[in-house]
Amino acid sequence: MGEEEGLHQTQLLDTMFVRGLKRKCFDGEEDIEGTLAGFKAIPSYNLQRQSLLDMSLVKLQLCHMLVEPNLCRSVLIANTVRQIQEEMTQDGTWQMINTQSAGQTSLDRLVSTDILCRSSKEQAEGKLVPVYSTFAKDCEGTQSQDNSEIMSTVTSPQVPRNLQSNMWEMENPQENRGNFQKSLDQIFETLENKSPNTVEDLFSEVDNSYYDLDTVLTGMMSNTKMGHCDLETFPSQTSANSNSNCKSDLNELDHIVEILVES
Amino acid sequence: MKIHKRSSALRKMKCFPCQFSNTIKSAQSNTSALMSASFFDQADIISTVEFNHSGELLATGDKGGRVVIFQQEQENKIQSLSRGEYNVYSTFQSHEPEFDYLKSLEIEEKINKIRWLPQKNAAQFLLSTNDKTIKLWKISERDKRPEGYNLKEEDGRYRDPSTVTTLRVPIFRPMDLMVEASPRRIFANAHTYHINSISINSDYETYLSADDLRINLWHLEITDRSFNIVDIKPANMEELTEVITAAEFHPNSCNTFVYSSSKGTIRLCDMRASALCDRHSKLFEEPEDPSNRSFFSEIISSISDVKFSHSGRYMMTRDYLSVKIWDLNMENRPVETYQVHEYLRSKLCSLYENDCIFDKFECCWNGSDSVVMTGSYNNFFRMFDRNTKRDITLEASRENNKPRTVLKPRKVCASGKRKKDEISVDSLDFNKKILHTAWHPKENIIAVATTNNLYIFQDKVN
Numbered sequence: 172m173g174e175e176e177g178l179h180q181t182q183l184l185d186t187m188f189v190r191g192l193k194r195k196c197f198d199g200e201e202d203i204e205g206t207l208a209g210f211k212a213i214p215s216y217n218l219q220r221q222s223l224l225d226m227s228l229v230k231l232q233l234c235h236m237l238v239e240p241n242l243c244r245s246v247l248i249a250n251t252v253r254q255i256q257e258e259m260t261q262d263g264t265w266q267m268i269n270t271q272s273a274g275q276t277s278l279d280r281l282v283s284t285d286i287l288c289r290s291s292k293e294q295a296e297g298k299l300v301p302v303y304s305t306f307a308k309d310c311e312g313t314q315s316q317d318n319s320e321i322m323s324t325v326t327s328p329q330v331p332r333n334l335q336s337n338m339w340e341m342e343n344p345q346e347n348r349g350n351f352q353k354s355l356d357q358i359f360e361t362l363e364n365k366s367p368n369t370v371e372d373l374f375s376e377v378d379n380s381y382y383d384l385d386t387v388l389t390g391m392m393s394n395t396k397m398g399h400c401d402l403e404t405f406p407s408q409t410s411a412n413s414n415s416n417c418k419s420d421l422n423e424l425d426h427i428v429e430i431l432v433e434s
Numbered sequence: 435m436k437i438h439k440r441s442s443a444l445r446k447m448k449c450f451p452c453q454f455s456n457t458i459k460s461a462q463s464n465t466s467a468l469m470s471a472s473f474f475d476q477a478d479i480i481s482t483v484e485f486n487h488s489g490e491l492l493a494t495g496d497k498g499g500r501v502v503i504f505q506q507e508q509e510n511k512i513q514s515l516s517r518g519e520y521n522v523y524s525t526f527q528s529h530e531p532e533f534d535y536l537k538s539l540e541i542e543e544k545i546n547k548i549r550w551l552p553q554k555n556a557a558q559f560l561l562s563t564n565d566k567t568i569k570l571w572k573i574s575e576r577d578k579r580p581e582g583y584n585l586k587e588e589d590g591r592y593r594d595p596s597t598v599t600t601l602r603v604p605i606f607r608p609m610d611l612m613v614e615a616s617p618r619r620i621f622a623n624a625h626t627y628h629i630n631s632i633s634i635n636s637d638y639e640t641y642l643s644a645d646d647l648r649i650n651l652w653h654l655e656i657t658d659r660s661f662n663i664v665d666i667k668p669a670n671m672e673e674l675t676e677v678i679t680a681a682e683f684h685p686n687s688c689n690t691f692v693y694s695s696s697k698g699t700i701r702l703c704d705m706r707a708s709a710l711c712d713r714h715s716k717l718f719e720e721p722e723d724p725s726n727r728s729f730f731s732e733i734i735s736s737i738s739d740v741k742f743s744h745s746g747r748y749m750m751t752r753d754y755l756s757v758k759i760w761d762l763n764m765e766n767r768p769v770e771t772y773q774v775h776e777y778l779r780s781k782l783c784s785l786y787e788n789d790c791i792f793d794k795f796e797c798c799w800n801g802s803d804s805v806v807m808t809g810s811y812n813n814f815f816r817m818f819d820r821n822t823k824r825d826i827t828l829e830a831s832r833e834n835n836k837p838r839t840v841l842k843p844r845k846v847c848a849s850g851k852r853k854k855d856e857i858s859v860d861s862l863d864f865n866k867k868i869l870h871t872a873w874h875p876k877e878n879i880i881a882v883a884t885t886n887n888l889y890i891f892q893d894k895v896n
Binding site: 223249255 | 627628647675732733
C-alpha cells in the first residue's frame with residue numbers, strides 16, 4: 172500500500188473512531204457481501220475495525236528488536252486487540268466470515284497467521300516460539316473441502332492471551348521473527364495451490380514443526396475448540412506433552428491422507 | 435502572580451544545544467506526513483530534567499547515559515534585573531550500555547530519572563537510573579589543592595628520601611574550580627523489568643524504585659538488598675493486562691506512596707499496613723465517560739506521570755490528553771481536570787499508527803502549587819493556573835526566540851477557520867514533543883526539554 176493510501180486510510184479511520192462508535196447494528200449478510208465485494212468511498216465500520224486489528228498485530232510483531240520491547244506499550248496494544256476481538260465475537264462477525272462461500276475470500280482477507288507450534292529442537296532447548304492468533308479464513312472453495320477444513324483455523328477470544336504470552340516471555344526475538352515470516356510464506360504457498368494433491372504437498376514440503384497438529388485436527392471438528400488448543404500447547408509446562416502429541420497426530424494425519432488419496 | 439502576566443513576560447534565558455553529530459540519521463522513519471525528519475545524534479535526546487531542592491542546580495539526563503548539571507549564577511541582586519543564569523556545572527557519564535547475555539538483549543544506558551537528595555554538607559548527591567540500575571552520585575567541588583609535600587614532587591613523583599633536608603607543612607593553595615562526580619553506591623540486579631520511577635522518601639534514608647510490575651524499597655546505604663513492597667505480576671503472564679507506570683513517595687508522610695497504572699488508576703499505599711503493599715489503602719479512579727468511549731479509551735487513560743503537590747494534599751496525574759488534580763481525600767474523581775490538547779481526540783487512530791499515542795508526558799507543579807505545567811507536541815508546552823483557571827500555550831523553539839525576548843502565546847486551531855497566528859492541527863509536528871519539564875522550587879524559572887535542546891525560561895522581573 173502506498174504512503175498516500177495508507178495516510179488516507181488512517182484519516183478515514185480517524186473520522187470513524189472519533190467518538191464511541193462502538194458498534195453498528197449488524198445488518199446481515201447483505202451488508203457483509205457489499206463491503207467485501209469492493210471498496211467503497213468510506214470503509215464500513217467492520218472493515219475499519221479489522222484494519223485497526225491488523226495494525227495492532229503488526230505493532231506487536233514489530234516489538235521484537237534488539238532492545239527489550241516496552242512492556243507497557245505491548246500490554247496496551249494487546250488489550251486493544253482483545254477488545255476488538257471480543258466485540259467481533261459478540262457481533263458474530265467471526266461466524267459470518269467463516270461461513271462465506273468460496274470465491275469471495277481472497278488472500279487479502281488473510282490478516283495474519285497463527286502458527287502455533289514448537290519445533291522439537293526448540294523444545295529441547297526450552298525456548299518459546301512466537302504465538303500469534305489466527306485470523307485465517309476459509310481459503311478453499313467447496314470443491315476441495317478437505318483442504319479448506321484443514322486450513323480453517325479460527326480463533327476465539329482466547330487468542331489474545333497467546334499474544335501476551337508470546338510477548339512477555341519472548342526469549343529469542345530474532346529467531347521468532349524469522350520463524351513467523353517463513354511460516355507465513357509457506358501458508359501463502361499452500362493456499363494458492365489448488366491441485367488435488369494439495370493436502371499431501373502441504374505436509375510433505377512444509378516442516379511439520381510449524382503446524383500445531385492439535386489445532387489443525389481439532390479445526391476439522393469445530394472452530395471454537397481452536398482457542399483451547401492454542402492455549403494448552405503454548406505454555407512451557409506442557410512442552411513435553413505437545414511434542415509427543417505432534418508426532419502421534421502426524422502419524423494419524425498421514426493415515427487419513429493415505430485413505431483420501433487412495434479413494 | 436496571574437498567569438497572563440507571567441506568560442507575556444516569560445523570557446528566554448538560554449538554550450543549550452546538544453552536540454550534533456556529523457552523521458545524518460533520522461529520528462523516526464515514518465512516512466506519515468504528520469512527522470518531520472530530524473537530523474541529530476540519538477544520544478543527545480534529553481530523557482529527564484530535575485531541579486535540586488534549592489533550585490540552584492538543574493540536572494538533565496540523556497539517552498546516551500550522560501548527566502549534565504547546570505548551576506545558577508549567584509548574581510548581584512542590586513545590579514541585575516534578572517535572576518542568575520544557568521551555566522554548565524558538571525558533565526559525567528552515569529550509565530553505560532550493557533548486554534544481558536542471558537536474554538540476548540541490550541540494556542539501554544538512557545537515563546530514565548534523576549532525583550536529587552537534599553543537601554547535607556558541601557557535596558551534592560543525586561540518584562540516576564536507567565532501565566535496570568540505580569546509582570548514587572556525589573558531586574563535589576574542589577577549589578583548593580595541597581602543595582608542599584615532603585615526600586612527593588609537585589607532579590606526584592616520589593622524592594628520594596635522602597634528598598630531603600628540611601621539613602615543611604603542606605598548605606592549601608587555591609586552584610581553578612573543579613567539579614568532580616563520583617559514584618558512591620550502585621543499586622543493581624533488583625529489577626527484572628524496566629525501571630520507570632525513583633522517589634526519595636521524606637526520611638531521606640530510603641527510596642523506592644518502580645518497574646513495570648514491581649516496586650522495591652531501598653536504603654541509601656545498603657546496595658545488596660532491597661525490599662519488594664508492590665508486586666503486580668500475575669502468576670500466569672498470559673493474564674497480564676496492567677502495568678505500573680509511575681510511583682512517588684508522599685512529600686511529608688514517610689510511610690505513604692502512590693503508584694499509577696496503565697489503566698488509569700492510582701493506588702495509595704501505607705507501608706505500615708503490611709510488608710507487601712499489594713492491597714491499596716486508597717484507589718483513585720475516575721469513571722469512564724461513556725460518550726467518549728472508543729477502542730483507544732484505555733490507551734489514552736494510561737497515566738504517564740504522577741506528582742504530589744509540595745503541600746502533600748493533592749496529587750497530579752498526566753494521561754494522554756489531560757492533566758488531573760486529585761485531592762487525596764477523594765477517590766472517586768479528580769477535583770480539577772485540564773485538557774492539554776483535546777484537539778487530538780479526533781486523531782487518535784493516526785497517533786496510534788505512528789506510536790505517538792504511547793508518548794509519556796510528564797507534568798510538574800510550581801513552588802506554591804498554584805500553577806501546573808506539562809508538555810505537548812510541536813514544541814508546545816502548557817501551563818494551567820489553578821486559581822484563575824486560565825491556561826496558556828507557549829512554544830520552545832530557537833527560530834522564533836532570541837534570548838531575552840518575551841514568549842508569545844500560541845494557539846492551536848482545532849477546526850474551522852484558522853485565525854491569523856493560529857496553527858492548525860494538521861500542521862503540528864509530532865516529532866517535536868516536549869515530554870520533560872521542570873519548575874524551580876522557589877522562583878518562576880522553568881526548564882523545558884525539547885527532543886535534544888534544553889530551554890530555560892524565567893518571568894520578567896520588573
